[in-house]
Amino acid sequence: MPLFFKRTSQIQVIIALRCIAIAIQLLLIFFVNLGLAYQLPWMPLISVIGLEVLFTLASYSYYRLNHLSENKASQKAILVQICADIIFLSLLLYFSGGATNAFVSLLLIPIAIAAVTLTPLLLAVVTVLAISSYSTLLWSLPMSVMHGNMQGHFIGMGINFLFSTMVVAIVVGKMARSINQQDLAIAAYRENLLKQEKVTSLGVASAQVTHQLATPIATVQLLADELSEDFPDNDIVIDMQSQLIRCRDSLSDFRTMVFDIKEQVIKSINCQDLFEEITDNVRFNNPEITLSLREDFNHHSAKSVSVKADAALLPAILNLINNAIRASKANDNLSMSLSSQVIDDNWQFTIRDYGKGFTLKKLNELGVKPVSSEQGFGMAVFLSHASLESLGGKLALTNHQDGGALVTLSLPISLQQTSRP
Numbered sequence: 431m432p433l434f435f436k437r438t439s440q441i442q443v444i445i446a447l448r449c450i451a452i453a454i455q456l457l458l459i460f461f462v463n464l465g466l467a468y469q470l471p472w473m474p475l476i477s478v479i480g481l482e483v484l485f486t487l488a489s490y491s492y493y494r495l496n497h498l499s500e501n502k503a504s505q506k507a508i509l510v511q512i513c514a515d516i517i518f519l520s521l522l523l524y525f526s527g528g529a530t531n532a533f534v535s536l537l538l539i540p541i542a543i544a545a546v547t548l549t550p551l552l553l554a555v556v557t558v559l560a561i562s563s564y565s566t567l568l569w570s571l572p573m574s575v576m577h578g579n580m581q582g583h584f585i586g587m588g589i590n591f592l593f594s595t596m597v598v599a600i601v602v603g604k605m606a607r608s609i610n611q612q613d614l615a616i617a618a619y620r621e622n623l624l625k626q627e628k629v630t631s632l633g634v635a636s637a638q639v640t641h642q643l644a645t646p647i648a649t650v651q652l653l654a655d656e657l658s659e660d661f662p663d664n665d666i667v668i669d670m671q672s673q674l675i676r677c678r679d680s681l682s683d684f685r686t687m688v689f690d691i692k693e694q695v696i697k698s699i700n701c702q703d704l705f706e707e708i709t710d711n712v713r714f715n716n717p718e719i720t721l722s723l724r725e726d727f728n729h730h731s732a733k734s735v736s737v738k739a740d741a742a743l744l745p746a747i748l749n750l751i752n753n754a755i756r757a758s759k760a761n762d763n764l765s766m767s768l769s770s771q772v773i774d775d776n777w778q779f780t781i782r783d784y785g786k787g788f789t790l791k792k793l794n795e796l797g798v799k800p801v802s803s804e805q806g807f808g809m810a811v812f813l814s815h816a817s818l819e820s821l822g823g824k825l826a827l828t829n830h831q832d833g834g835a836l837v838t839l840s841l842p843i844s845l846q847q848t849s850r851p
Contacts, residue, residue: 440547441493441504444511447543448486451515455479455522474525482518509552512540513559520563529567529584537564537591538598545603557599564591647677696821698844699739701727701777705770708747708779712766716755724769737777737841738821746818750781750837757785757835772843781837787829 459475462468489511516537523531537560544556568588651674657667702725709723727735754766763784771778818825823841830836 441489441507441511444508444515444543445486445490445493448482448511448515452479452482452486471525475522478518478521478525485514485518505548505552508547509544509555512544512548512556515540516556516559516563520567523567524570528571529564529587530571534564534567535591535594538594541595541598542602545599546606550603553599553603557595561592561595564588643677644681647674647681650674651678696738696740698736699743700733701735701737701770701772701843702733704737704739704744705768705779707744708751709768711748712751712755712768718764719755719758720765722765722767724767724771726769726771735772735777735843737843739841740821743818743821747779747839750839754781754783754785754835754837757783761785761834773840775843776840777843778838778840782830782834784834787833787835788827 456479459470459472463470463472493507519536519540523529523534523537528534541553541557541560544553548556565588568584571584654667654671654674657664658671661667705725709721712719712721751766751768758764758766761784765784767780767782769778769780769782771780818839818841821841823839826836826838826840828836828838
């Protein structure tokens with residue numbers, strides 16, 4: 431069944447179909463007995479239908495009060511409903527002609543429903559039950575109907591039913607799983623498009639702000655130059671000039687990064703060089719932070735381990751580090767741990783802060799969409815997650831058992847000799 435049906439909705443559909451089937455069963459019994467003057471055993475048939483009505487009412491009441499949201503529980507619930515339908519239908523057929531009943535092919539309907547709602551293993555259970563029911567109906571036929579060549583006829587009917595059940599179970603099940611996979615792929619593609627639209631909007635906004643900052647920074651630079659001429663040895667003026675130079679260099683780096691991203695420039699970068707560049711950046715911009723560093727290339731030569739990177743990789747990592755620093759400071763701690771290691775042909779870079787960690791809600795939302803936060807975690811993690819995905823990387827957010835948060839990014843490595851400057 432398509433993805434837009436929830437598991438509870440599937441059960442409701444099955445119950446609704448059973449209600450329709452009960453109404454049709456009663457009409458057929460009255461029509462055969464009164465219209466065609468064919469005497470059927472009223473008591474057994476009405477008793478079976480009565481049990482079917484009671485089971486339907488009990489199921490409806492139960493699922494109305496206890497909505498099954500977990501996938502495993504829902505699968506079991508649907509299996510119970512389908513098996514019950516097979517049993518009720520088999521009993522009705524048994525008391526109304528058995529395998530000679532013209533409606534015996536209705537046993538294929540539960541298999542078709544199971545093919546589009548259940549897993550292959552549970553579908554096999556339903557198929558075996560339907561085949562067993564039909565075999566029992568054939569076996570219970572009286573010997574009086576086996577005269578002449580009717581025995582061969584019933585054997586052919588059994589083979590035909592077995593073949594039909596296999597075709598329905600395999601073909602319909604495969605088609606349903608194929609449609610389900612296509613729906614999942616379309617949903618993932620749409621989600622990725624929405625994420626890329628958000629990233630593009632944030633990029634456009636960042637470019638506009640950067641362009642607007644260029645003019646006032648240039649103006650302040652001119653004023654600082656004039657002040658340096660009047661006060662060449664003033665520490666405040668010297669510090670102001672150094673900060674302006676940092677702003678100017680940052681704008682220049684941003685323009686270069688935007689150009690590289692636009693041209694989709696991908697280059698190989700040595701993991702040890704990248705790790706050193708990250709730690710140098712942290713020490714330069716946050717000298718008050720105490721860093722704990724760890725490198726483990728797992729028997730690989732440090733010079734040979736590299737990853738494919740674009741201009742957005744380093745800013746994405748620095749975004750995550752800045753978040754970790756803010757988290758540690760908010761918890762009155764000036765420590766942070768960084769590790770670089772190779773695990774299963776993937777370079778893993780781990781950031782551990784000493785803050786208060788992530789809440790369960792934050793763990794479910796961070797990286798999926800921009801999240802409002804007093805410390806600004808949501809936007810940076812969202813952008814970093816999008817940057818890593820474009821490189822085939824992964825981002826994992828967890829809480830450390832001893833406190834604080836763990837952010838682990840993973841990128842596939844390429845074992846090539848890279849020249850180091």
